[in-house]
Amino acid sequence: MKHNATDLISFINKEIDVIEYPNQAVTLFEPIKYILSLGGKRMRPLLSLLSVEMFGGKKEDVIYPALGLEIFHNFTLLHDDLMDNSMMRRGNPTVHIKWDDNTAILSGDAMQIIAYQFIARSKNSNLSEILNLFSITALEICEGQQYDMEFEKRNDVSEEEYLEMIRLKTAVLLGCAMKIGAIAAGASNSDADLIYTFGENIGLGFQLKDDLLDVYADSAVFGKNIGGDILNDKKTFLLINALNSAQKEDRELMRKILSSEITIEPKDKIKLFTEIYNKSGAKKSCEKKIEYFYKKAFIALDSISCSEESKSILKNYVLDLIDREK
Amino acid sequence: MKHNATDLISFINKEIDVIEYPNQAVTLFEPIKYILSLGGKRMRPLLSLLSVEMFGGKKEDVIYPALGLEIFHNFTLLHDDLMDNSMMRRGNPTVHIKWDDNTAILSGDAMQIIAYQFIARSKNSNLSEILNLFSITALEICEGQQYDMEFEKRNDVSEEEYLEMIRLKTAVLLGCAMKIGAIAAGASNSDADLIYTFGENIGLGFQLKDDLLDVYADSAVFGKNIGGDILNDKKTFLLINALNSAQKEDRELMRKILSSEITIEPKDKIKLFTEIYNKSGAKKSCEKKIEYFYKKAFIALDSISCSEESKSILKNYVLDLIDREK
Numbered sequence: 001m002k003h004n005a006t007d008l009i010s011f012i013n014k015e016i017d018v019i020e021y022p023n024q025a026v027t028l029f030e031p032i033k034y035i036l037s038l039g040g041k042r043m044r045p046l047l048s049l050l051s052v053e054m055f056g057g058k059k060e061d062v063i064y065p066a067l068g069l070e071i072f073h074n075f076t077l078l079h080d081d082l083m084d085n086s087m088m089r090r091g092n093p094t095v096h097i098k099w100d101d102n103t104a105i106l107s108g109d110a111m112q113i114i115a116y117q118f119i120a121r122s123k124n125s126n127l128s129e130i131l132n133l134f135s136i137t138a139l140e141i142c143e144g145q146q147y148d149m150e151f152e153k154r155n156d157v158s159e160e161e162y163l164e165m166i167r168l169k170t171a172v173l174l175g176c177a178m179k180i181g182a183i184a185a186g187a188s189n190s191d192a193d194l195i196y197t198f199g200e201n202i203g204l205g206f207q208l209k210d211d212l213l214d215v216y217a218d219s220a221v222f223g224k225n226i227g228g229d230i231l232n233d234k235k236t237f238l239l240i241n242a243l244n245s246a247q248k249e250d251r252e253l254m255r256k257i258l259s260s261e262i263t264i265e266p267k268d269k270i271k272l273f274t275e276i277y278n279k280s281g282a283k284k285s286c287e288k289k290i291e292y293f294y295k296k297a298f299i300a301l302d303s304i305s306c307s308e309e310s311k312s313i314l315k316n317y318v319l320d321l322i323d324r325e326k
Numbered sequence: 327m328k329h330n331a332t333d334l335i336s337f338i339n340k341e342i343d344v345i346e347y348p349n350q351a352v353t354l355f356e357p358i359k360y361i362l363s364l365g366g367k368r369m370r371p372l373l374s375l376l377s378v379e380m381f382g383g384k385k386e387d388v389i390y391p392a393l394g395l396e397i398f399h400n401f402t403l404l405h406d407d408l409m410d411n412s413m414m415r416r417g418n419p420t421v422h423i424k425w426d427d428n429t430a431i432l433s434g435d436a437m438q439i440i441a442y443q444f445i446a447r448s449k450n451s452n453l454s455e456i457l458n459l460f461s462i463t464a465l466e467i468c469e470g471q472q473y474d475m476e477f478e479k480r481n482d483v484s485e486e487e488y489l490e491m492i493r494l495k496t497a498v499l500l501g502c503a504m505k506i507g508a509i510a511a512g513a514s515n516s517d518a519d520l521i522y523t524f525g526e527n528i529g530l531g532f533q534l535k536d537d538l539l540d541v542y543a544d545s546a547v548f549g550k551n552i553g554g555d556i557l558n559d560k561k562t563f564l565l566i567n568a569l570n571s572a573q574k575e576d577r578e579l580m581r582k583i584l585s586s587e588i589t590i591e592p593k594d595k596i597k598l599f600t601e602i603y604n605k606s607g608a609k610k611s612c613e614k615k616i617e618y619f620y621k622k623a624f625i626a627l628d629s630i631s632c633s634e635e636s637k638s639i640l641k642n643y644v645l646d647l648i649d650r651e652k
Contacts, residue, residue, distance in 0.1 A: 025469035025494075027476070079435060083428045102409045102475060105431060109405060110468040112438055117461045124454060128446070131457075135443045142436040143351035149428060150353070168351075 002310070003059065005317040008049045011059060012042045015067055021114075031095045031107040032114065035074050038090040043321075044069040044177040050314040051181025051195055054306055061123065062184035065130055068118030069177050072134075075111040076141055078104060083149065126183050133183075137176040144169025151235050155258075162240050163204065163289075171203030194300045201297035202318055208290045209322075211236040215274055216283070227270035233258055237289065238282045239273075246280035294322060328636070329385065331643040334375045337385060338368045341393055347440075357421045357433040358440065361400050364416040369647075370395040370503040376640040377507025377521055380632055387449065388510035391456055394444030395503050398460075401437040402467055404430060409475065452509050459509075463502040470495025477561050481584075488566050489530065489615075497529030520626045527623035528644055534616045535648075537562040541600055542609070553596035559584055563615065564608045565599075572606035620648060 003011070016036055021029040045066035052062040080086075081094040082104045088094060096104035122130045147165040151157045178199035182192035213222060214229045215238060229236050243251060254276065256262040257269065264272070277283045297318075301311060329337070342362055347355035371392035378388040406412075407420040408430045414420060422430035448456045473491040477483045504525035508518035539548060540555045541564060555562050569577060580602065582588040583595065590598070603609045623644075627637060 022465060022469065025472040028469060028472040079431055083431055105405055105409055106468055106471055106475075108435075109438065110465060112435065113461055113464045113468065116442055116457075117465075120454070120457050120461065127453060127457075128450060131442075131446050131453075135439055135446065138439045139348060139436060139443075142432055142439065143348065143354055145432055146351040146354040149432075 002053045009042050012045045028110055032111050035078055044073050047177040048181040051178040052185045054310050054314050055182050055185035055187040057185025062181050064118045064121035065180050068115045072115035075108050079108045130180050137172050140168045140172045157235050166207040170207045171200045174203035175200035191304050194304045197300040198297045201293045205290045205293035212286050230270050230273045237286050238277050241285050242276050242280045242282040246276050250276045328379045335368050338371045354436055358437050361404055370399050373503040374507040377504040378511045380636050380640050381508050381511035381513040383511025388507050390444045390447035391506050394441045398441035401434050405434045456506050463498050466494045466498045483561050492533040496533045497526045500529035501526035517630050520630045523626040524623045527619045531616045531619035538612050556596050556599045557592055563612050564603050567611050568602050568606045568608040572602050576602045
C-alpha cells in the first residue's frame with residue numbers, strides 16, 4: 001500500500017519523537033532534540049519514503065536511514081548557523097545563541113554520529129552500498145559549504161561555480177535520499193541512478209526557486225522578509241547573472257553599492273536591484289534555469305521502469321513543491 | 327607472521343601518507359592532511375594491528391578501520407583544540423590558529439566523515455559489528471568532552487566523576503581499537519570483550535600517568551613544561567584528591583588560590599601544590615590507582631585464550647608505555 005505525503009510526514013515525525021538518546025551527559029543531547037523539534041518540511045526522509053514505495057518497497061525498509069538523513073541535514077544547519085553566525089532558525093534562536101559556541105560544535109559532532117547510527121540500521125544486505133553513498137554525499141555537502149564560505153569573499157564567482165556550489169550543498173542530498181529509497185526497495189542500478197538524477201535536478205531547481213522567491217515572492221504569503229538576500233549581498237544566481245549581463249552603468253552601480261562605495265537605504269537597495277534583475281534578464285535567466293532542471297528531472301523520472309500509477313504520489317508531491325510561492 | 331610495534335607504526339604512517347582526498351574544495355582537506363602529518367604515537371591504529379595479529383589475523387584485515395580510528399582521534403583533537411582555544415598541538419599551531427575557526431569546524435566535520443569512510447572499509451562480514459562499536463565509542467568520546475568542559479566550571483567534581491570522564495574521553499577508544507582488531511581476526515566474543523577491558527583499563531592508567539608526569543616528570547626528559555596542569559587549574563585526579571584529603575589549612579589555601587583570592591607566582595604555585603600532593607597522599611593515591619587499572623588490564627589479558635607467545639609483542643609494547651617517563 002502506498003501512502004500519501006501527509007501520512008508519511010506524520011510517520012516521520014512520530015519516529016523523530018521517539019528517538020532515544022544516551023542517558024548520561026544529557027546536556028550534550030538537549031540541543032539535538034531542540035533543533036529536531038523545530039520542524040521543517042522533512043523533505044529528505046519523505047523523499048526516501050516516497051521513493052521506496054514507488055519502487056514497491058515498504059516504508060519500514062528505509063525509515064532508519066531516512067531518519068539518518070534528516071538528522072544529518074539538521075546537523076549541517078546547526079554547524080552552518082554557527083559558521084554564518086545566524087541568530088534565528090525556523091523562528092527560534094539558533095543553538096549557538098540559545099546555548100553557546102562550544103555546545104553547538106560538540107552537539108553537532110554528536111549529531112553526526114547519531115546520523116550514522118541511523119544509517120547503519122539499514123538492512124545488512126544494503127548496508128555497505130547505502131553507507132558509501134551517504135558518506136560521499138556528506139563530504140560533498142561539506143565541500144558545498146566550503147565553496148559557499150569562499151564565495152562570500154570573492155567577487156568573480158561564475159554561474160557554473162554557483163550552480164556547482166548549490167548542487168553540492170543542497171541537491172546531492174535529495175538525490176541521495178531518493179536513491180537510498182531505491183536501494184532499500186531492491187530497484188535496479190539504472191533505476192536507482194535515474195531517481196538520483198531526478199532528486200538532484202529537483203534540488204537544483206528548488207534552490208534557484210528559493211533565490212527567486214527571496215526577491216519576488218508575495219510578502220503576504222512568504223514567511224521571511226522579501227529582499228533579505230539583496231540586503232545581505234548574497235551571491236545568488238540573480239546577482240551573479242546581473243553582474244555579468246546588466247547594462248554597463250547598472251553593473252557599475254551594483255559594484256559600487258556592493259563595495260560600500262555608495263551607501264543606499266535598504267528599501268531603495270531592494271527596489272534598485274530588483275529593477276536591474278528585471279531589465280537585465282537575470283530574472284528570466286533564473287526562471288529558465290529552473291525550468292531546465294525541472295525538465296531534466298522529469299525526463300529521468302519518466303525513464304524509470306515503474307508504472308505511471310506508482311509514480312503518481314511522488315510526482316504530485318514534487319509538483320506541489322514546484323508551484324509553492326513560499 | 328607477527329610484526330613488532332616499530333614495523334607496524336611505519337606501516338601505519340605509510341598508509342596515512344597515501345590517503346587520497348577529493349580533488350575539489352581542496353582547502354577543506356588541507357587542515358586534515360596537516361593535523362595527520364603532525365605525527366603522534368599512532369597508538370590507536372597500532373593497538374588494532376597488535377590485537378589482530380595476536381588473535382592470528384593479518385594486519386591488512388584491520389588497517390582501514392584502524393586508520394579510521396586515527397583519523398577520528400585527530401578529528402577530536404582538532405575540535406577540542408578549538409573548544410579549549412589551545413594554540414599549539416605537537417609543537418605546531420593548531421588548525422583554528424593556522425587557519426580560522428570556521429575552517430576548523432568544517433574541516434573537522436569532513437574529517438569525521440572520512441573516518442567513517444575508513445571504518446566502512448571493514449570486511450562485509452564484520453562491518454555491522456565494527457560500525458556499531460565505533461559509533462557507540464565515538465558518542466562516548468563526545469560525552470567525555472562534554473563532562474570535561476562542564477567540570478572546568480564546577481568545584482565539586484568527585485574522583486568517580488573524574489575517572490568516568492577520562493574513561494569516556496580517552497580509555498574507551500583504546501578498548502574499541504583493540505576490540506576491532508579482535509573482531510577482524512574472528513576472535514570469540516568473550517576474547518573480544520576481554521581485550522576491550524584490557525585496552526580500556528590501560529587507557530585509564532595512561533591518562534592518570536599523564537596527570538602524574540605533568541607534575542613529577544623529569545623536565546630534561548618530559549616534552550612539555552612541568553606543572554602546566556597546576557598553572558591552568560586543571561582538575562586532575564591529583565588536584566581533586568588533594569582538595570578532599572589534604573589538611574584543612576592546605577585545602578583552604580588551595581581553594582583561595584584557585585578562586586584567585588590569593589595571588590601567587592607561577593613557580594611558587596607549582597612548588598606549593600606539588601608539596602601538598604606529596605604530604606596529603608594525593609600522589610600516592612594516584613600511583614595506587616594507576617597500579618589498580620594496570621593490574622585489572624593484565625588480568626583481562628591473561629584470561630584471553632591465546633598463547634603467551636602470541637601475546638608477547640602487545641605485552642612488551644604496553645609495558646614500555648607504562649614505564650615511559652614522558
